Amino acid sequence: MKPTRRTVLLAGAAAALVPSPPATAAPRAAAATRPYASYWYPDSLPSGSPGPGITWRSLKSWRAETDPDLAFNASSVPLTARFTPAPANATARAGQARIQSLVSFGPTAGNPSQGSATADYYALTHWAYIDELVFWGGSSGEGLILAPNAPIVDAAHRHGVPVLGNVFLPPVAYGGQLRWTRDLVQRDAAGRHPLAERLVAVAEAHGFDGWFVNAETGGGDTALGADMLSFLRELKSRAAAKGQRVTWYDAMTVNGTVSWQGALNGQNEPFFRTSDDMFVDFRWSANSLVSSASRAEQLGRSRYELWAGVDVEAAGWNPTVRWDAIVPADRAHIASIGLYRPEWTRNHLPADQRGPAAFHAADDRFWTGRSLDPSRPDGTDPWRAPAVSVADRSTVTSVPFASTFNTGHGLRWYEDGKVTSDAPWNHLGLQDRLPSRRWAVHTEGSRPAVTFDFEDAWRGGSSVLVDGVLSAPALVELYATRLPLTADTVVELTHRTDSGPVRVELAVATAEPGTPGGTPPYTYYPVTSGGTWRTTAVRLTGLTGTVRAIGVRLTAADGTPVRWRLGGLAVRTASRTPAAPSGLRVSAASGGDLRLVWNPAPGEVRQYTLHRVLPDGTRRFLGGTCQRAYFASGLKPEQGERAARFELRAVGELYTSSAPVTLTHPW
Known part of the structure; x- marks a missing residue:
């Protein structure tokens, strides 16, 4: 692998990482430091002293x-099961490349x-096409083993995507030292590998799904x-017992040397057989992927457990990729796709133009196409x-279900x-x-633009904006679902017309289209x-069975341009108010x-x-989280205020809030 392929992450942190004492009920027992995502060396630490904002830790x-x-770092959202609806187009396939x-x-x-406190963030939203997310990173100067932070795991799990932490033993050119590899694989007196147990314990405690091992x-x-x-x-044995996964990177060979094969062959097959899947280095060729697929199947494994690496870090959608070697259009897919660093969609934008709207425009182009x-x-x-x-997937299978189209930044x-909050x-x-499916629009006329919009919202930071001339009715698909229907089922739309008279109809289908890319047989409700x-x-009224698709149909009254905004969607049988949390306290x-x-x-x-x-x-909104702890920073007393007053609420699936639990903290 060439050195230019990787961004070396050294130093540059904004605040010191000084571990704080464990949380206690005493409000001012310790200094309050900002919590950060965890990272470690396997055992021994580098010589010298860490750079600013870096804390050296031993995983052992x-x-x-x-x-x-x-x-602060433990995910709370379990990995959700998902299903595959009829593909959105005739070329997307289910059950093949992942x-x-x-x-x-x-x-x-x-x-x-x-x-x-910034909206400039890689707010990944196209989870429907992803089968495995790797929390990439690590460096010789900071740490080599990374646990993903909780917000990423929570978002991925909500969409049915497992998340792997990263074990990165760097090339010598990046400061890698062979002693760290030996530290990782060390044995105890009984011949066991203590760091294998530690890795599984970390994933279990943090709530993520396993490890990507890159030696x-x-x-x-x-x-x-x-x-x-x-x-x-x-x-792998310990991980499987906890429902976790292990992915191997095609680098180290069975003889202990590093030689990227770009294929599944005798040099790395034992590692593949011991793992759930393998990332095939970028050196693959059309022939090597065919032979790799055949070899995997001879082992009784799926060819789609091989990820063919596609490097998009430097040029995004611009490089020439030999797509027919991975996902040919005229025969079965050869292997799965391993996208290396798709956050290019954010990083390639000029620093002063990384607003959320610009980012999502680029990200939609990357995942959906031109x-x-x-x-x-x-x-x-x-x-x-x-x-x-690749066919998209969905996790919308139970009632109540609700969305306010919040992308996770704003x-x-x-x-x-x-x-x-105006921050x-x-x-x-x-x-x-x-x-x-962003955004599938069925119309016989001009197609309006459909986007996440950040200039107004019902809740959170964004809403869906439909903007353009509607020369014919336009049906915007929203969700593929598997929602059971009862006599009490209600769908709620929270919406607003910004300009142009428009007729709005809720579209609900209890069957899928007969062909990929077709329009579901919707019933329309004004x-x-x-x-x-x-x-x-x-x-x-009039529907029975299972709701398979939900959308909206917009018809312009007089052909003038329309701006219509969707702020929320809910499917329910009854409203529920969650119970309140308890024991709100300042631990530091x-x-x-x-x-x-x-609590x-x-x-x-x-x-x-x-x-x-x-x-x-x-x-004033300070923040939200799925965890049972939160770090609030930079608070200042208002004029004449002797104590800060806080309210904490639990929010349910339908966005109903509990009664508040309150706290007064003296300045």
């Missing part, structure tokens, strides 16, 4: 019960546990290769977007259409389950529209920086929201 010494940041995505969401050190430090020998294979077998409509792919587009070859925070933010854990936010409840404080912890609310909870109550009674 880690224990969940003494980790002061675990409450997609693995290797993403660096931030630096190794200084990656905040629970989001930050690229050269200089090893056959003995080290044998130790690595033994370590991997123990890791047509920006997965039901109508552009056959002349040289970039074969994932939506062209320029402001809205509640009931009102701004309750930009990101927190992927607050992301809703989002439409998988919805009252207007120039202010309104919530309309629709009973699905440093001036205006507070670590807040609480979780009983029953099902989507997330928690924290507000500050100002002296005039105004409620």
Whole structure:
């Protein structure tokens, strides 16, 4: 692998990483430090001193019960099952190639546990095409083993995507030292590998789904290769017992040397047999992928357990990729796709133009293709977007279901259409389950633009905006579903017409289209529209069985341009109010920086929201999280205020909020 392929993540953290003591009920027992995503060396640490903002830690010494940041870093959303609806187009296939995505969401050190005060973030939303997400990163100067932070895991799990932590043993050119490889595979007196047990314990405590093992430090020998294979077998055995996964990167060979094969062959087959799947290095060829697929099947394994690496870090959708070698259009797919660093869609934008709207425009182009409509792919587009070859998936299978189309970042925070914080933010854990097909529009006339919009929202940071001339009715697909229908089923739309008279209809189908890319057999229900936010409840009269698809149909009254906004969608039988959390307390404080912890609310909870109550009674949104702890920073007393007042609420699936639990903290 060439050095230019990887961004070396060294230093540059914004704040020091000083571990804080465990949370206690005493409010001012300790200083409040910002929690960050965890990272370690296997055992021995580098010589010298760490750079600014970096903390050197040994994984061998880690224990969940003494980790002061675990409450901030542990995912709370279980991995959700998903299904595959009829494909959005005739070329997308189910049951063949899958997609693995290797993403660096931030630096190794200084990656905040629970989001930050900027909208400039890789807010991945096209989960429907991804089967495995790798939390990429690590460096010789910071740490080599990375646990993904909780918001990413929560968002991925909500969409049915497993997330792997990363074990990166760097090439010598990047500062890799062979002693770290030996540390990883060390044995105890009984011949076991203690670091295998530690890795599985970390994944279990943090709530993610396993490990991506990338051993690229050269200089090893056959003995080290044998130790690595033994370590991997123990890791896989322990991981499988906990429902976790292990992916191997095509780098180290069985003789202990590093030699990227670009294929499944005798040099790496034992590692593949010991893992759930393998990332095939970028050196693959059309012939090597065919032989690799054949070899996998001879082993009784699926060819789609091989990820053919596609490097998009430097040029995104611009490089020439030999797509027919991976996902040919005229025969069965050869292998799966391993996308290396698709966060290019954010990183290639100029720093002063990375607003969320610009990012999503690029990200939609990357995942959907030049047509920006997965039901109508552009056959002349040289970039074969994932939506062209891979069928989308959905997790919308139970009632109640609700979405406010929150992408996990925004320029402001809205509640009931009102701004309750004017600060930009990101927190992927607050992301809703989002439409998988963005954006499939069926019309005989001109196609309007459909986008996530960040200039207004009903709740969270974004809404869906349909903008353009409607020369004929336009049906916008929203969700593929498997929702059981009863006599009490109600669908609620929260929407607003910004300009142009438009007729709005809810579209509901209880069957799928007869052919891929076809329009489901919808039944249409009129919805009252207007120039202010309104919530309309629709009973699905005349329908029985299972709701398979939900959309909206818009018809312009007089052919004038239309701007119509969708802020929320809910499918329910009855409204539910969650129980309140309890025990809200300050576990550590440093001036205006507070670590807040609480006891979780009983029953099902989507997330928690924290507000500050100002002296005039105004409620200001401070943040939200799916965890039972939150770090609030930079708080200042209002004029004449002697104590800060906080309210914490549990939020249910339908966005109903519990009664508040309150806290007063003296300045």
